[in-house]
Amino acid sequence: MSDLFQPKPSDRFTFGLWTVGNPGRDPFGDAVRPTVAPTYSVKKLSELGAYGVNLHDNDLVPFDATASERDQIVKEFKQALEDCGMKVPMATTNLFFHPVFRDGAFTSNNPKVRAFAVQKTMSAIDLGVELGAEIYVFWGGREGAEVDASKNGPDTIKWFRDSINFLCDYVKDQGYDLKFALEAKPNEPRGDIYMPTTGHMLHFIETLDDPPMVGVNPEFAHETMAGLNFLHGVIQALEAGKLFHIDLNDQKMGRFDQDLRFGSENIKAAFLLVKLLEDANWGGMKHFDAHAYRTEDEEGVWDFAAGCMRTYLILKEKAKQFNEDAEIQGLLAEIQSKDAELEALISGYSADKASQLRGRDFAPDQIAAKGHAYEKLDQLTVEVLLGVR
Numbered sequence: 001m002s003d004l005f006q007p008k009p010s011d012r013f014t015f016g017l018w019t020v021g022n023p024g025r026d027p028f029g030d031a032v033r034p035t036v037a038p039t040y041s042v043k044k045l046s047e048l049g050a051y052g053v054n055l056h057d058n059d060l061v062p063f064d065a066t067a068s069e070r071d072q073i074v075k076e077f078k079q080a081l082e083d084c085g086m087k088v089p090m091a092t093t094n095l096f097f098h099p100v101f102r103d104g105a106f107t108s109n110n111p112k113v114r115a116f117a118v119q120k121t122m123s124a125i126d127l128g129v130e131l132g133a134e135i136y137v138f139w140g141g142r143e144g145a146e147v148d149a150s151k152n153g154p155d156t157i158k159w160f161r162d163s164i165n166f167l168c169d170y171v172k173d174q175g176y177d178l179k180f181a182l183e184a185k186p187n188e189p190r191g192d193i194y195m196p197t198t199g200h201m202l203h204f205i206e207t208l209d210d211p212p213m214v215g216v217n218p219e220f221a222h223e224t225m226a227g228l229n230f231l232h233g234v235i236q237a238l239e240a241g242k243l244f245h246i247d248l249n250d251q252k253m254g255r256f257d258q259d260l261r262f263g264s265e266n267i268k269a270a271f272l273l274v275k276l277l278e279d280a281n282w283g284g285m286k287h288f289d290a291h292a293y294r295t296e297d298e299e300g301v302w303d304f305a306a307g308c309m310r311t312y313l314i315l316k317e318k319a320k321q322f323n324e325d326a327e328i329q330g331l332l333a334e335i336q337s338k339d340a341e342l343e344a345l346i347s348g349y350s351a352d353k354a355s356q357l358r359g360r361d362f363a364p365d366q367i368a369a370k371g372h373a374y375e376k377l378d379q380l381t382v383e384v385l386l387g388v389r
Contacts (some may be wrong), residue, residue, distance in 0.1 A: 014089055019042055022301075054137075061073050096142045272383075
């Protein structure tokens, strides 16, 4: 394989402990791989060129660990990070595995569960900050319903808002340098998950007490499950200054949450996503929230991890080629036509501008007669990806 696509820490690639540590268990079958120790994952990922690892609290510290056990585990993990030059840029809380969360965490009908979820999250935030995290993700895996009649809908939104507001204030009170990122998903494990898309989350953020502190963590598979165009959600978040973190993987539309290797299915969508992030010079972490196929042994897991990073770098090179292709850029210059006068006319209302617009004949039939050459552009894009340009 070419060294051109060999990952380096400067590429800022990260993996969750739960990704490379996934033993291949599913609802119909038991584990096919042994559990991987967090310290071993750190070592292997560093050897592959990753920048860091991310984690849920219980990926590292078991749910029922004592305080002394917790401290020893964290000490050993921090030593592994130091030995390997690895970072923990993002952390999150597991509010979905334990049976206590079977009706949700922040949106449970039971106020004791809601209070426990906030308590657990405070402790997990402390852990994340101790490990160096600067982003804290909230994925509401159980925040939803199978029986909508069981909950008063507006209450669930209020409960969720109250929890996020409380935790924002906790972070500020502790003096932590930490921002929150909310992650949407339409369904699974709940039949329906509240605020199922990035658009829902972006609106919800504006209802919080401190919107600048909170952004989004969109995931390719989650938006694709809902039949949506992931790129569009990322564009909206990026334009709003709310793209705090991103989960890269792949997904077949209409299936269960597959968390496939990045770029393994929707190669053009993956290319356009990489191009967007690179063209914008986005400085966040490229986090791979995916799993190796259940067919794989441990070697296959590291093949999977290396493949995620390698594909991103290949697509990054393709984006550079696209941007330097004279024919493509010439075509785009025609397609994305500029008219400074008209753009100024419809930017910022005034009565005079409105009067000028009313008096202008735009000859719509003449405009409509000309095609846009999108077929040609799309074919040229495909040819870049196929390596024939």
